[in-house]
Amino acid sequence: MIAQLAASTVATSTLTASGDDWWSRMFNFDDYGELLSLVHNSIIAGAVLGLVGGLIGVFVMQRDLAFAVHGISELSFAGAAAALLFGIDVVLGSVLGSVLAALLIGVLGTRARDRNSIIGVLMPFGLGLGVLFLSLYPGRAANKFGLLTGQIVAVDDARLGVLVAISAVVIAGLLVIWRPLTFASVDPDVAAARGVPTRALSFVFMLLLGLAVAMAVQVVGALLVLSLLITPAAAATQISASRLMVPVLSVVFAVTSAVGGILLALGGNVPISPYVTTISFVIYVVCRLVGRRRSKRGWTRRPAPRSRTSPDVTSGRSASDVDVR
Amino acid sequence: MSTAAPLALTGAGLAYGERSVWSGLDLTVGVGEFLTVLGPNGSGKTSLLRAILGLQPLTDGRLEILGRPARRGSKSVGYIPQQRLIDPATPVRARDLVRMGIDGDRWGPGLRSHRARVDELLAAVGATSYADVPLGLLSGGEQQRVRIAQALGTSPALLLCDEPLLSLDLRHQHEVTALIHETREATGTAIVFVTHEINPVLPWTDRVLYLAPAGHAIGAPDDVLTSANLTALYGTPVEVLRSQGRVLIVGGDEHTHHVDEAHE
Numbered sequence: 001m002i003a004q005l006a007a008s009t010v011a012t013s014t015l016t017a018s019g020d021d022w023w024s025r026m027f028n029f030d031d032y033g034e035l036l037s038l039v040h041n042s043i044i045a046g047a048v049l050g051l052v053g054g055l056i057g058v059f060v061m062q063r064d065l066a067f068a069v070h071g072i073s074e075l076s077f078a079g080a081a082a083a084l085l086f087g088i089d090v091v092l093g094s095v096l097g098s099v100l101a102a103l104l105i106g107v108l109g110t111r112a113r114d115r116n117s118i119i120g121v122l123m124p125f126g127l128g129l130g131v132l133f134l135s136l137y138p139g140r141a142a143n144k145f146g147l148l149t150g151q152i153v154a155v156d157d158a159r160l161g162v163l164v165a166i167s168a169v170v171i172a173g174l175l176v177i178w179r180p181l182t183f184a185s186v187d188p189d190v191a192a193a194r195g196v197p198t199r200a201l202s203f204v205f206m207l208l209l210g211l212a213v214a215m216a217v218q219v220v221g222a223l224l225v226l227s228l229l230i231t232p233a234a235a236a237t238q239i240s241a242s243r244l245m246v247p248v249l250s251v252v253f254a255v256t257s258a259v260g261g262i263l264l265a266l267g268g269n270v271p272i273s274p275y276v277t278t279i280s281f282v283i284y285v286v287c288r289l290v291g292r293r294r295s296k297r298g299w300t301r302r303p304a305p306r307s308r309t310s311p312d313v314t315s316g317r318s319a320s321d322v323d324v325r
Numbered sequence: 326m327s328t329a330a331p332l333a334l335t336g337a338g339l340a341y342g343e344r345s346v347w348s349g350l351d352l353t354v355g356v357g358e359f360l361t362v363l364g365p366n367g368s369g370k371t372s373l374l375r376a377i378l379g380l381q382p383l384t385d386g387r388l389e390i391l392g393r394p395a396r397r398g399s400k401s402v403g404y405i406p407q408q409r410l411i412d413p414a415t416p417v418r419a420r421d422l423v424r425m426g427i428d429g430d431r432w433g434p435g436l437r438s439h440r441a442r443v444d445e446l447l448a449a450v451g452a453t454s455y456a457d458v459p460l461g462l463l464s465g466g467e468q469q470r471v472r473i474a475q476a477l478g479t480s481p482a483l484l485l486c487d488e489p490l491l492s493l494d495l496r497h498q499h500e501v502t503a504l505i506h507e508t509r510e511a512t513g514t515a516i517v518f519v520t521h522e523i524n525p526v527l528p529w530t531d532r533v534l535y536l537a538p539a540g541h542a543i544g545a546p547d548d549v550l551t552s553a554n555l556t557a558l559y560g561t562p563v564e565v566l567r568s569q570g571r572v573l574i575v576g577g578d579e580h581t582h583h584v585d586e587a588h589e
Contacts, residue, residue: 061416175434183429186417189406190475193378193485194430195398237416241459243424246416 029267039266041155042219046262048167049219049228050255055174056212057233057254058247059205062185064112066230068105071119072213075101075126077222079214080147081133090147091162095214101126102210106203130222149271150221163218166211173208177201182243219258224273228254231280238284238291253283329392330355331401331483331515332377338385339372346372347536348385352543354483354515359506359529361546362519364536370519373536374485377517378402391482398430403476403484403514405505407491408465419463419471420456423447426478446474449511450504466497473504477512484508486518490525498525505529523550524571550574 060069079097083090101122109115134144155163174181183191184198192198216225232253236246261276268275330353338348346369354360364370375381376388379397388395390402403426423443428435447456450470455463460471469489476484486505490498506529509516518526523533523546533549535542537558542549550572555563563576 176432178434179425179429179431183425187422187425187429189409190404190426190472191429192380193402193404193406194426195379195396196430241416241418241421241457243417243421 025269027264027267028269032267035266036263039155039262041157041160042262043259045155045160045163045219046258047255048164049215050232050258051251052167052170052212053216053228053258054232054236054251054254055171055247056209057229057231057250058236059174059181059185060209060229061233061237062182063202063205065209066226067116067119068102068109069209069213069229070226071105071123071126072098072101072210073217073222073225074123074130076210076214076217076225077147078126078130078133080217080222081130081137081144084139084144084147085133085137091159091214091218094217095166095211097126098214098217099207099210102206102213103203106206110199110202145271146221147217148221148223150219150224150273150276151271155218159218163215166215170208170211170215173204177204181205220261220273220276221271224277227273227277227280228258231277231284232257235280235284235287238287239294253280253287257283328356329389331358331391332517333389333392334386335389336386337376337383337388339369339376339381340384347541350386350541352534354517356482356515357509357513359509359516359518359526359531360534361523361526361530361532362517362534362536363521363523364541365538368536368538370536371487374404374487374517374519377483377485378404400479401482403479403481405469405472405476405484405486405489407488408469408472408493417460418457419452419460419467420447422460422471423474423478426475442478446477447471449477449508450474464497465493466500469493469497469501470504473501473508477508477514480512481514483515483517486516486520488519488521490520490522495525502526502529523574527570527572546572 060066076094076098079100080090080094082097083093104122105115105118109118130147134147137144180191180196181201183194184196184201188198212229213225216228220228233246233250235253236249240246240249257276257280260279261272264275264279265272332352332354334350334352337350337352339346340348352360362370362373372381376383377390377395379395379399390399395402420443423446424439426446427439427442428437444453444456447453450473452467452470452474455467460468463471472489484505489501489505493501502525505516505518508514518530520526523530527546530546532544533542533546535549535555535558537555539558539560542554542558548554550565552563552565555565555574555576559576561576563574566573566575
C-alpha cells in the first residue's frame with residue numbers, strides 16, 4: 001500500500017498532481033455503469049448485511065455488547081485467515097471463529113466486568129493468530145488486507161447464497177426470540193420473575209450475534225464491523241425510544257451505510273470500509289445533534305410537577321429527623 | 326371465602342445443603358391482604374420471593390397460589406423489583422415497559438400493540454403524562470409507578486414487592502406505598518411486601534411475617550414487633566421503641582433497622 005503510494009507520488013511531478021491522484025483514487029466514476037454490473041452481488045450482500053446489522057444492533061446496544069462485537073470480529077478474522085491458509089472456505093472459517101468466540105464470551109462472561117476482561121484477553125489473541133496465518137499465506141496481499149478492511153468484488157453467486165442463508169437464519173432467530181429477548185435485555189430481574197429463560201436466551205443471542213459478525217466481516221472487514229452493528233442502532237436510539245421506530249431506523253441507517261459505501265467505493269481504488277464507516281458516522285453525528293435538541297426541549301409535553309405536600313408527607317419528614325441517630 | 330387463597334404455605338421449608346433458611350412456615354394470605362415481610366439480610370426474604378415465583382423449589386412442605394403449586398412464569402403473580410437507576414440511553418419508554426408486563430414473556434415479535442390496555446394500566450397508577458418518556462429520564466418515584474403498572478399487566482392475584490422503596494426519598498416512599506394500598510383496594514390483589522423498613526408500610530400492613538436467624542413470627546404488627554418477641558427471634562437483646570406512630574427496632578449492630586439502610 002505504502003509502496004504503491006510512494007510510486008505514484010514519484011510518477012507525478014508536482015504536488016497538485018499528486019493531490020489530484022489521491023482524489024481520483026478515492027473518487028473516480030469513469031466506466032461506472034460497467035463496474036456496477038460487476039458488483040451486483042456485493043450490493044445485494046451489503047443490503048442484506050445492513051438489514052441484519054441494523055436489527056441485531058438494537059440488542060447489542062440494549063445488552064451493552066459493543067466491545068463483545070469487536071472481540072468476536074477479531075476471532076472471526078483469525079478463523080477466516082486460517083481458512084485462507086489451509087485452503088478451506090473463508091466464510092466457513094470466519095463463521096467458526098466468530099461462533100466459537102461468541103459462545104466463549106457467552107459462557108464465561110455472564111457479568112459485565114468478567115465479560116469485558118474475557119474479551120480483552122481473547123481479542124489480541126485472535127488478532128495475533130490472524131496475523132500469523134496471513135503471514136504464512138503465500139497468496140495475494142489484497143486478499144489478506146480485505147479480511148481486515150473489507151472487499152467488494154469477492155462476492156460470487158455461491159458466496160452470496162451462503163450470506164443470504166446465514167442472514168435468513170439470524171433474522172428468523174431474532175424474530176422468534178424478539179419479545180422475551182427485549183424483556184430480558186431491558187428488564188432482566190422482572191423478566192426472570194416472569195419465567196423468561198434469560199440464560200438460554202443470552203446463549204441463543206450470542207450464537208446469532210456470532211453469525212451476524214461473521215457475515216459483516218466478509219463485507220466491511222474485521223476492524224470495522226462495529227460501523228454496521230453498533231453505529232446505526234446507536235444513531236437510532238439518539239432520536240427515538242419507540243420499540244418499532246428504533247429497529248426500523250437502525251435498519252435504514254445500516255442499509256444506507258452498507259449500500260452507499262459500496263456504491264462510492266466502486267469509483268475508487270481504496271478499500272470499501274472508509275466509505276461505509278464515514279456514512280454511518282455522519283448519520284450518527286446528525287442523529288446525535290437532533291437528539292440533543294430533542295432532549296433539551298423534553299421528550300414530550302409534560303405538565304409541571306405538582307407541588308403537593310400533604311399532611312402525611314410532612315409528618316413523615318419530621319419523624320425521619322427523629323430516626324437519625 | 327370459597328375461592329382458593331392467593332398464597333398458601335403449609336409446613337414450608339427451604340434449606341441450602343445443611344443450612345436451613347426457614348422451616349415450618351404456615352401462612353395463608355387472603356384476597357386483598359397486605360403482608361409485610363421483615364427480617365435482616367440473609368434471613369431468606371429473597372428466597373421466599375423466589376419460591377413464590379416458582380424459581381426456587383422448596384425442600385419441605387407446600388406452596389400454593391390460588392390452590393395450585395407455584396410455577397415459573399405464572400400469570401397470577403406480579404413482581405415489582407427494587408428501584409434501580411436505568412441508563413438514560415436505554416431506549417425504552419414507560420409504555421413499552423408496561424407492555425412487557427402484558428406479553429413480554431411470549432415468543433415472536435409481538436405485533437399487537439395492546440395500546441388500550443397499556444393506557445388503562447398507566448392511568449390506574451397516574452403515569453399517563455409520562456407514558457412516552459424514556460424510562461431513564463423518569464424520577465425514582467415515577468419509575469416505581471410504571472413498575473406497578475407493569476406488574477398489574479396480567480391482573481395478578483398476588484403482587485410481590487421486592488424492596489420497592491430502596492433509594493426512594495420519603496415523599497416518594499409514601500406515594501408508592503399508598504398506591505400499592507389503593508391497588509389492592511381496587512383490584513383485590515393480595516400484597517406480599519418485602520422490606521427492611523417497616524415504617525413506610527406500617528399504616529397499610531395487615532400482618533407481618535418476621536424472618537430471623539432463630540425462627541419466624543407471623544401476626545399483626547403490634548403483636549409481632551415487641552421487644553420480647555424479637556429478642557427471642559434474634560437470640561440477642563433487641564428493643565422495640567414506638568414514637569409518633571413509628572416503630573424503631575434497636576438491636577445488635579448488624580440488625581439495626583433505620584432509614585439509612587439502603588443497601589442489600
